[in-house]
Amino acid sequence: MDEYSERVLAIQPTGVRKMFDMAGDDVISFGLGEPDFQPPKVAIDAMHQAMLSGHNKYTTTAGLPVLRQKIAESLSHLEPEMGEENVCMTMSGTNALLNCFLTLVNPGSNVLLPEPYFPLYGPDVLIAGGEAKYYPCLFENEFVPTIESLESLVDDKTVAILYNFPSNPTGATLTAEQRDDLLDFAKRHQLWIITDEVYDRIVYDVEHVSFLGTGYNRTLMINSFSKTFAMTGWRIGYICSPNNEAMSQIIKMQYYITACSNDAMQYAVLTAFDEASTYPEEMAKEFQSRRDLICSRLNSMPGVSCHIPKGAFYVFPKVEVPGMNSQELAIELLKGGVLSSPGSAFGESGEGHLRFAYTVSREDISLGMDKVESVLKRLRGD
Ligand SMILES: Cc1ncc(COP(=O)(O)O)c(C=O)c1O
Numbered sequence: 001m002d003e004y005s006e007r008v009l010a011i012q013p014t015g016v017r018k019m020f021d022m023a024g025d026d027v028i029s030f031g032l033g034e035p036d037f038q039p040p041k042v043a044i045d046a047m048h049q050a051m052l053s054g055h056n057k058y059t060t061t062a063g064l065p066v067l068r069q070k071i072a073e074s075l076s077h078l079e080p081e082m083g084e085e086n087v088c089m090t091m092s093g094t095n096a097l098l099n100c101f102l103t104l105v106n107p108g109s110n111v112l113l114p115e116p117y118f119p120l121y122g123p124d125v126l127i128a129g130g131e132a133k134y135y136p137c138l139f140e141n142e143f144v145p146t147i148e149s150l151e152s153l154v155d156d157k158t159v160a161i162l163y164n165f166p167s168n169p170t171g172a173t174l175t176a177e178q179r180d181d182l183l184d185f186a187k188r189h190q191l192w193i194i195t196d197e198v199y200d201r202i203v204y205d206v207e208h209v210s211f212l213g214t215g216y217n218r219t220l221m222i223n224s225f226s227k228t229f230a231m232t233g234w235r236i237g238y239i240c241s242p243n244n245e246a247m248s249q250i251i252k253m254q255y256y257i258t259a260c261s262n263d264a265m266q267y268a269v270l271t272a273f274d275e276a277s278t279y280p281e282e283m284a285k286e287f288q289s290r291r292d293l294i295c296s297r298l299n300s301m302p303g304v305s306c307h308i309p310k311g312a313f314y315v316f317p318k319v320e321v322p323g324m325n326s327q328e329l330a331i332e333l334l335k336g337g338v339l340s341s342p343g344s345a346f347g348e349s350g351e352g353h354l355r356f357a358y359t360v361s362r363e364d365i366s367l368g369m370d371k372v373e374s375v376l377k378r379l380r381g382d
Pocket residue numbers: 033092093094095118164167168196198223224225226232236237
């Protein structure tokens with residue numbers, strides 16, 4: 001008999017982590033996707049205060065009603081009927097994703113996932129006992145899937161489709177028309193929509209287009225305060241849905257995953273909502289300047305082309321160096337002092353690309369791009 005479960009033996013560390021582990025301290029890091037900002041000071045103070053006031057206990061499984069109500073209100077422009085019962089606090093977006101898959105997926109069923117992808121989706125589906133089927137989001141189509149590609153994958157075992165806009169790793173966003181087409185596809189096949197909108201407050205030049213508020217009841221949104229309030233290390237997020245029955249199943253599952261979220265931290269997030277409500281937009285303003293800088297630098301390099309992303313803080317350029325794949329290229333860049341992620345770490349259709357997270361200062365972006373340019377020139381012989 002095997003000593004370990006088939007499920008753990010079937011999953012591997014992600015390619016992003018592997019590159020990160022290879023890097024020394026002296027590189028300019030465009031590797032991991034976390035804001036280089038600290039959480040709002042009012043939230044840190046509120047957490048401290050909450051702990052001193054005795055909020056160091058279990059909360060109800062779904063979390064503090066006052067915070068859940070606040071979150072529901074923040075989404076009332078999309079779903080005016082939602083209240084605290086439609087929100088379940090989790091210990092991160094990562095936790096929220098796993099909960100959704102464990103709640104919806106049976107062995108033998110499958111889930112449609114984007115590719116290039118956030119690397120947790122596939123293993124999560126596998127852990128839940130299902131099969132991951134990947135739909136391509138290609139450069140040629142601004143990283144938005146075509147309905148034909150979705151139709152060619154869906155079958156009678158498909159239970160859900162995951163959408164992720166703004167996207168990690170591509171930064172792609174949707175127009176309302178594109179969202180409606182993707183929604184119609186899900187409706188036509190009666191699929192659950194799991195919509196990962198953790199970058200909903202980090203958008204540039206456009207309004208975020210959500211899958212909430214469409215009237216389709218089989219929709220679960222996952223969200224997180226990791227990016228919104230730069231709280232990656234705090235591990236707090238939520239699942240919400242207008243579907244009360246789905247929420248009661250989600251909340252039941254959450255109990256068996258973490259029992260509840262973190263007591264004091266929920267008070268801190270509540271304070272962030274009340275007293276730092278424009279924090280994400282202020283961060284996004286800085287990210288936008290960085291995006292402009294990194295995209296103009298990349299697009300001026302021979303063999304490199306990138307779309308200008310309208311959301312998240314990643315750029316996913318096509319980089320052509322004859323005879324080299326993205327993994328080899330990322331290793332060469334690392335030797336040249338720059339940490340990036342190979343496109344292949346986000347699935348086969350990411351091959352030929354690199355991901356740069358522009359979560360470093362503008363000075364470091366300029367310095368890092370100088371290094372990328374000189375490595376590429378050397379490799380391409382330009
Ligand atoms: C698309 C996407 N979803 C979910 C997450 C999970 O975020 P967290 O677990 O920090 O809330 C991330 C983190 O990078 C992400 O990029």
